Amino acid sequence: MIGGFALLLLCQLAGEVVSRGLGLPVPGPVLGLVLLFGGLLVAGRMRPGAPAGEGVGRVADGLLQNLALLFVPAGVGVIKHLDVFASHGVAIAVALIGSTALTLVVTVYSFVAIAGPTDEPGGAG
Amino acid sequence: MDRDFSLWVYLSTSPLLWLTATLGAWLAADWLARRSGRHPLVNPVLIAVVLLAALLVITGTDYKIYFDGAQFVHFLLGPATVALAVPLYRNRLLVARNLLPMAAALGAGSVTAIVSALAIAAAFGLPHKVLVSLAPKSVTAAVAMAVSEKLGGEPALTAVMVITTGIIGAVMVTPLMNALRIRNYAARGFAVGLASHGIGTARAFSVHPVAGVFSGLAMGLNAVVTAVLAPALVWLF
Numbered sequence: 001m002i003g004g005f006a007l008l009l010l011c012q013l014a015g016e017v018v019s020r021g022l023g024l025p026v027p028g029p030v031l032g033l034v035l036l037f038g039g040l041l042v043a044g045r046m047r048p049g050a051p052a053g054e055g056v057g058r059v060a061d062g063l064l065q066n067l068a069l070l071f072v073p074a075g076v077g078v079i080k081h082l083d084v085f086a087s088h089g090v091a092i093a094v095a096l097i098g099s100t101a102l103t104l105v106v107t108v109y110s111f112v113a114i115a116g117p118t119d120e121p122g123g124a125g
Numbered sequence: 126m127d128r129d130f131s132l133w134v135y136l137s138t139s140p141l142l143w144l145t146a147t148l149g150a151w152l153a154a155d156w157l158a159r160r161s162g163r164h165p166l167v168n169p170v171l172i173a174v175v176l177l178a179a180l181l182v183i184t185g186t187d188y189k190i191y192f193d194g195a196q197f198v199h200f201l202l203g204p205a206t207v208a209l210a211v212p213l214y215r216n217r218l219l220v221a222r223n224l225l226p227m228a229a230a231l232g233a234g235s236v237t238a239i240v241s242a243l244a245i246a247a248a249f250g251l252p253h254k255v256l257v258s259l260a261p262k263s264v265t266a267a268v269a270m271a272v273s274e275k276l277g278g279e280p281a282l283t284a285v286m287v288i289t290t291g292i293i294g295a296v297m298v299t300p301l302m303n304a305l306r307i308r309n310y311a312a313r314g315f316a317v318g319l320a321s322h323g324i325g326t327a328r329a330f331s332v333h334p335v336a337g338v339f340s341g342l343a344m345g346l347n348a349v350v351t352a353v354l355a356p357a358l359v360w361l362f
Contacts, residue, residue, distance in 0.1 A: 029206035060208035073195035091249030107234030
């Protein structure tokens, strides 16, 4: 488990170093994701049949099952900006709700327009 | 009285209290969400944030003091983003079959997310700083804050917009997609991950595993695309 967590941190660290070192617009953790995915592909090729990345898989599952919790500390930051919400609350609410709804609709229809109505070919989706 | 006071001084300056409070609020919120059968309106992030914000206001605690404890949870956002590589790897064949729809949805969705937020905010005449802080609202907190800072926004305000957008998307996605009769869970997941990052992805994983994978993917891809597009699109407003 510690090995898996260390691997996640190592990938993130490498991502941050490359992103900041080269001044890329791509954030470090996203580069870390790409790096880990590449590593899993290589490991899978080298040991066909063996489930690649078992240790990191357990840690990743644990983190992703509790992903929503990780946003709570930043969300509590709302108390620092109560004045902005008091004076512009309605406009911000309309912008966030309207934009999110529109984004969901545009994205899902763009996807389905090309992929078709289900995700399993011939399956129940 | 004196001892009570020194106890409070200890607790209010150590990270222990607010880290424990964060996990406690989360457990209570998650218990409520489970009790409701994961009803979309009973969003655990929203409940936990309201509980903790109320607690801070009542006890007169500064957000900075709170964050000294809660930062240990916040920090895990980075490794959790890297961890998205694992479900991506497990589902790589399904993803490979959907490269074209993903590219189309990514381009259309990312532009819509930025431009529609800016256009509505501009129509209401919001100050430029607030407007810019809104632009990257659909991408994961760490990335959105960096983008906002580069554009002259207020990163802390952006963080709040990001969390709010995440909650809105997570609450909205299931009833909206059902109303539109979308049965493609890859598409549903991709949409919610693109529009509302990790909070949407958490919701997607609790609805359908395939939706979760595509949601995580959309979240990662949109973080990159928004970081590149937002500066150009903000310039239009």
